[in-house]
Amino acid sequence: MKIDVYDPDSYTAGIPHAQFAWLRANDPVHWHEHPAGYGYWVLTRHADVLSVSRDFKTFSAERGFVMVDDLPPDILEMTRNQLLGMDPPRHGPLRRAVITRFTSRMLAALEPQVRQIARDVMAQIKKPTEVNFVESLAGDLPTAVICSMLEIPRDMWGQIRHWSDLQTSSSDPDLGGTQEEVTQASVDMGTYGFELAMQRKEQGGDDLISLLINQEVEGHLVTEMEFASLFVQLTVAGNETTRGLISSGMHQLLQQPELLQQLREHPEQLPTAIEEMLRWTCPLHYFRRTAVSDTEIRGQKISAGDRVVLMYSSANFDEAVFADPMTFDITRDPNPHMAFGHGIHLCLGANLARMEARVFFEEFFSYFASIESTGEPVFIRSNSIHGYKDMPVLLTPAA
Numbered sequence: 001m002k003i004d005v006y007d008p009d010s011y012t013a014g015i016p017h018a019q020f021a022w023l024r025a026n027d028p029v030h031w032h033e034h035p036a037g038y039g040y041w042v043l044t045r046h047a048d049v050l051s052v053s054r055d056f057k058t059f060s061a062e063r064g065f066v067m068v069d070d071l072p073p074d075i076l077e078m079t080r081n082q083l084l085g086m087d088p089p090r091h092g093p094l095r096r097a098v099i100t101r102f103t104s105r106m107l108a109a110l111e112p113q114v115r116q117i118a119r120d121v122m123a124q125i126k127k128p129t130e131v132n133f134v135e136s137l138a139g140d141l142p143t144a145v146i147c148s149m150l151e152i153p154r155d156m157w158g159q160i161r162h163w164s165d166l167q168t169s170s171s172d173p174d175l176g177g178t179q180e181e182v183t184q185a186s187v188d189m190g191t192y193g194f195e196l197a198m199q200r201k202e203q204g205g206d207d208l209i210s211l212l213i214n215q216e217v218e219g220h221l222v223t224e225m226e227f228a229s230l231f232v233q234l235t236v237a238g239n240e241t242t243r244g245l246i247s248s249g250m251h252q253l254l255q256q257p258e259l260l261q262q263l264r265e266h267p268e269q270l271p272t273a274i275e276e277m278l279r280w281t282c283p284l285h286y287f288r289r290t291a292v293s294d295t296e297i298r299g300q301k302i303s304a305g306d307r308v309v310l311m312y313s314s315a316n317f318d319e320a321v322f323a324d325p326m327t328f329d330i331t332r333d334p335n336p337h338m339a340f341g342h343g344i345h346l347c348l349g350a351n352l353a354r355m356e357a358r359v360f361f362e363e364f365f366s367y368f369a370s371i372e373s374t375g376e377p378v379f380i381r382s383n384s385i386h387g388y389k390d391m392p393v394l395l396t397p398a399a
Contacts, residue, residue: 001018001019001022003019003022003023003027003030003032004019005019005020005023005032005042005311005383006032006033006034006035006068006383007383008171008172008381008382008383009381010383011285011379011381011382011383011386012379012381013379014379014386015282015285015313015314015317015386017317017326020044020311020313020314020317021317023042023044023314024044024045024314024318024319028043028044028045028048028298029041029042029043029048029297029298029300030042030044032309034068034069036069036070038307039307040068040288040306040307040308040309041297041300041302041306041307041308041309042309042311043297043308043309043310043311043315044311044314044315044318045314045315045318045320046315046316046318046320046321046336046338047318047320047321048297048298049310049311049312049315049338049342050315050338050342051297052289052297052308052310053310053338053341053342053343053345054342054343056087056088056343056344056345057292058291058292058293058295059289059290059291059292059308060087060289060290060291060292061084061085061086061087061287061289061345062080062085062086062087062090063290063292064076064288064290064307065079065084065085065288066084066085066287066288066289067287067288067384068286068288068307068309068383072179072183074183074187075183075186078186078187078190078228078229078232079229080229081225081226081227081228081229081230082229082230082232082233083095083098083230083233083345083348084233084237084287084345088344091344092344093217093218094217094222094226094230095344095348097211097212097215097217097222098212098230098234098348099348100211101149101208101211102348102349102351102352104351107351107352107355110149110352110355111355111359113145113148114141114145114355114356114359115359115362115363117141117144117145117148118141118359118360118363118364119363119367120144121137121140121141121144122137122363122364122367122368122397123367124136125368125395125397126397127397128394128395128396128397129394129395130374130392130393130394130395131392131393131395132390132391132392133247133250133251133371133388133391133392133393134243134247134377134387134388134389134390134391137246137247137360137364137395138243138246138247138250138360138391139161139239139243139247141242141246141356141360142238142239142240142242142243142246142353142356143157143160143161143238143239144157145238145242145352145356146234146235146238146239147160147235149207149208149238150196150207150208150209150231150234150235151205151207151208151209152196152235156192160189160235160239161239162185163185163186163188163189163235164189164235164236164239164240165239165240166181166182166185167182167185167186167189167232167236168236168240168382168384168385169380169381169382169385169389170182171381171382171383172380172381172382172389173381174389175380175389186232189231189232189235189236190228190229190231190232191228192231193209193227193228193230193231193232193235194224194225194227194228194231196209196231197209197213197224197227197228197231198224200213200214201213201214201224202214208234209227209231212227212230213227234348237347237348237349238349238352240283240385240387241283241284241347241353241387242283242349242353242356242357243387244281244283244385244386244387244388245274245277245278245281245283245339245353245357246356246357246360246361247377247387247388247391248277248280248281248283248386248387248388249273249274249277249280249281249357249361250371250391251373251377251388251391252277252280252281252328254371254372254373254393255328256328259273259328259330260371262330263330263361263365264365267361267362267365269330269331270357270358270361270362271354271358272330272331272332272333272335273330273331274354274357274358274361275332275333275335275337276328276329276330276332276335277357278337278339278340279316279322279332279335279337279339280316280328281339281386281387282312282313282316282337282338282339282386283339283385283386283387284312284313284339284384284385284386285311285312285313285382285383285384285385285386286309286310286311286312286313286383286384287309287310287312287341287345288307288308288309288310289307289308289310290305290306290307290308291303291304291305291306291308292304310338310341312338312339312341313386315337315338316337316338316339321336322335340353366398367397367398368395368396368397368398369396369397369398369399370394370395370396371393371394371395371396372393372394373391373392373393374392374393374394375392377390377391377392378390378391
């Protein structure tokens with residue numbers, strides 16, 4: 001079988017399940033050529049993705065960051081202050097500072113606000129209307145939630161989403177741009193975060209920016225530059241993946257209308273169903289690590305400096321872990337999927353995303369009488385982001 005899990009075109013029909021299944025069975029630690037002339041190891045089995053995620057001493061997120069491509073030096077320098085691209089000891093204190101905003105108590109307090117945002121998003125549709133579900137519904141909620149948490153002015157929300165899309169979907173002809181435009185989007189977004197941090201320094205606000213910029217970490221206050229990088233991570237992560245989860249999850253329910261009806265009648269089943277949506281849709285295909293010393297995975301020698309790619313969207317369908325993995329089962333339990341990663345870099349906003357998705361579906365079922373697919377959805381052309389850019393549906397509000 002020809003294996004190419006780098007080419008973004010391999011993902012325009014969704015997760016390349018046939019290639020991943022072959023790799024899991026035949027070559028679970030696979031050497032893959034990169035078009036730029038170097039290569040990297042692709043891990044496709046759940047157990048290997050798990051063990052490398054746990055072993056942050058051997059496998060660094062900081063060296064070379066978490067994307068398989070080389071980043072321009074100025075952008076690589078910016079990523080050093082993203083939690084995503086930090087190793088201990090720098091990683092722990094800052095993560096603890098951010099995590100205070102994502103405790104179950106804080107999320108419970110945030111839920112009424114998320115619910116109101118969801119209602120406002122849906123109330124824009126007053127009569128039977130055909131829309132792009134991704135743009136009109138699924139994308140609006142996460143953008144509004146993260147921007148509200150950061151108290152970003154309302155007139156900037158669209159710009160935040162545009163910057164975010166440019167960076168995460170750079171390989172898509174509709175959403176991306178040139179390398180210069182993508183780099184500029186990252187710089188502009190960081191600059192905007194820097195300006196917000198300057199404004200809120202020592203102002204005693206209660207929003208996420210004020211909380212972070214006025215916080216001591218290991219004896220020093222977070223600097224505006226450190227915050228700028230963190231701001232990019234929080235806003236990008238707060239946009240992309242939840243949008244993918246909600247829209248891809250809804251599309252899967254539309255393929256199995258009996259499940260859609262079941263959840264409409266029994267919304268208490270949503271938390272378990274959302275775990276299966278996360279496994280099935282896996283909004284992020286991979287993250288990379290870099291070996292800091294010579295080591296082995298499954299007997300395969302890995303040299304210091306080698307790139308190792310954790311293929312979450314393969315691990316989520318590993319036959320060794322999931323019974324009947326190609327069946328979408330909203331009652332699947334336990335469900336140890338890797339959609340949020342694992343270990344010290346487990347997604348900060350995992351429980352926020354779960355809550356947003358649950359509230360979205362609850363409010364959707366109460367506001368809309370029906371949803372019908374009116375055309376095939378179109379995937380983002382990307383080897384990292386897994387989600388739709390276009391998903392045409394007909395929405396009919398309840399009387």
